[in-house]
Amino acid sequence: MSIFKSIFSFFAVFSLMLITACNSTQKTFGEGLVSVVSQNVVKIAGNAAIQDVDFSDLYNEKITIELTGFVEERTKGFIENLVASNAELSGAKLIRSGQPDIVVEVVVNSAGNDQGS
Numbered sequence: 001m002s003i004f005k006s007i008f009s010f011f012a013v014f015s016l017m018l019i020t021a022c023n024s025t026q027k028t029f030g031e032g033l034v035s036v037v038s039q040n041v042v043k044i045a046g047n048a049a050i051q052d053v054d055f056s057d058l059y060n061e062k063i064t065i066e067l068t069g070f071v072e073e074r075t076k077g078f079i080e081n082l083v084a085s086n087a088e089l090s091g092a093k094l095i096r097s098g099q100p101d102i103v104v105e106v107v108v109n110s111a112g113n114d115q116g117s
Helices: 002-021 036-050 073-089
Strands: 062-069 102-108
Touching (some): 036 073, 062 073
Parallel strands (some): 062 102
């Protein structure tokens, strides 16, 4: 029975070491949103901003998404995907090339990250 206690103790200590090694959500290098916190803030804000938008008039229409305003490269893809996926759920047909029936213009008043830009 002591071998099982030893194995359990080893895994408990090992698991604790793994958990405490992840003590920060801050990225130390690379591009994009700089932390998990900022990613979640943008996700929550985006979902809240689009939750009441009615895309039903786009049903069966070929559309493209156009972003205007203060669009940051760091959040551009997220905003495009957020609008496109919600429009497609309402039956719109997102096209990448060719002539759309409707251009959905998304105006971004402000966007930023947790480094103040």
